[in-house]
Amino acid sequence: MGLKAFWDEKVVPRIIKCACASPAIMELRAGIVPQAQGRVFELGCGGGLNQQFYDPARVTGFAGLDPSDKLLDYAREAAARKGWQADLRAGVGEDIPFPDESFDTVVCTYTLCSVNDPAQVMRELHRILKPKGTLLFLEHGLSPDAGVAKWQRRIEPVWVPLMGGCHLTRPVTAPVLQQGFQLEAPGHRYMPGMPKWAAWMEWGSAVKRA
Numbered sequence: 001m002g003l004k005a006f007w008d009e010k011v012v013p014r015i016i017k018c019a020c021a022s023p024a025i026m027e028l029r030a031g032i033v034p035q036a037q038g039r040v041f042e043l044g045c046g047g048g049l050n051q052q053f054y055d056p057a058r059v060t061g062f063a064g065l066d067p068s069d070k071l072l073d074y075a076r077e078a079a080a081r082k083g084w085q086a087d088l089r090a091g092v093g094e095d096i097p098f099p100d101e102s103f104d105t106v107v108c109t110y111t112l113c114s115v116n117d118p119a120q121v122m123r124e125l126h127r128i129l130k131p132k133g134t135l136l137f138l139e140h141g142l143s144p145d146a147g148v149a150k151w152q153r154r155i156e157p158v159w160v161p162l163m164g165g166c167h168l169t170r171p172v173t174a175p176v177l178q179q180g181f182q183l184e185a186p187g188h189r190y191m192p193g194m195p196k197w198a199a200w201m202e203w204g205s206a207v208k209r210a
C-alpha cells in the first residue's frame, strides 16, 4: 500500500471519527438527528456517530450509504451497540441505490463537504424522499464573512487532499433552497474552540414540497 492509500484508508477515517465527535458537534447532532422519523436514510453514514441520537420509537427503518469501508465498519459497530437492524451499504450519494420516494427522512451531516458532485447528490436526496418528507442537514461550509472566506479559499487546496476530499468553501443552505425544499428551523454559527475557517456550521430541516 502506498503512502497516499495508507493515509486515506487508515489515517483519515480515524481523524474524521475523532474530529466529528467533539462535544460541541455532538451537541448540534443531538438537536437535529432525533427529529428523524419513519423510514430513515443517512447519507455518509460512516463513523456511525449519529446513530446514538435516533429515537427507535420514531424510526421504523434505517438505511445508510458511505464509500469508506473503514468508516462503514464503525457504523456497523454503532448499529450493533444500538441493537437495531440497519441496512448499511457501500456507495456514493451521486447514485443512491434506492427507489424514488422511498424515505420519510433523509439525514446528511458533515458529508456534502466531501462528495464529488454536490448538485447531483442534492438531486438524489430529493428523489428518494417521499413528498412532504424531510431532509435534516448539518454541515460546515463557506463562511458569510469575506475575511474568513478568503482564508478558506487559501487553505482549501492543501486541506482537500489531506482530509479525504473535505472542502471548506461549499455553500450549505443555498443548494437546499435551489433544489426546491421548503426550509424550516434553519440555524448557523461558528463553533467555539475551532479556527473560524473550519468552524462555520449551518443546519436545518427542509421539507420536500408535495
Ligand SMILES: C[S@@+](CC[C@H](N)C(=O)[O-])C[C@H]1O[C@@H](n2cnc3c(N)ncnc32)[C@H](O)[C@@H]1O
Residues within 6 Å of the ligand: 016, 020, 043, 044, 045, 046, 047, 048, 049, 050, 065, 066, 067, 068, 071, 091, 092, 093, 094, 108, 109, 110, 111, 114, 115, 116, 166
Ligand atoms: C467528515 S465525514 C462525516 C461522517 C458522518 N456523516 C458524520 O456526520 O460524522 C464525511 C463522510 O462522507 C463520506 N463520503 C465521501 N464522499 C462521499 C460520497 N460521494 N457519497 C457519500 N458519502 C461520501 C465519507 O466516507 C465520510 O464518511
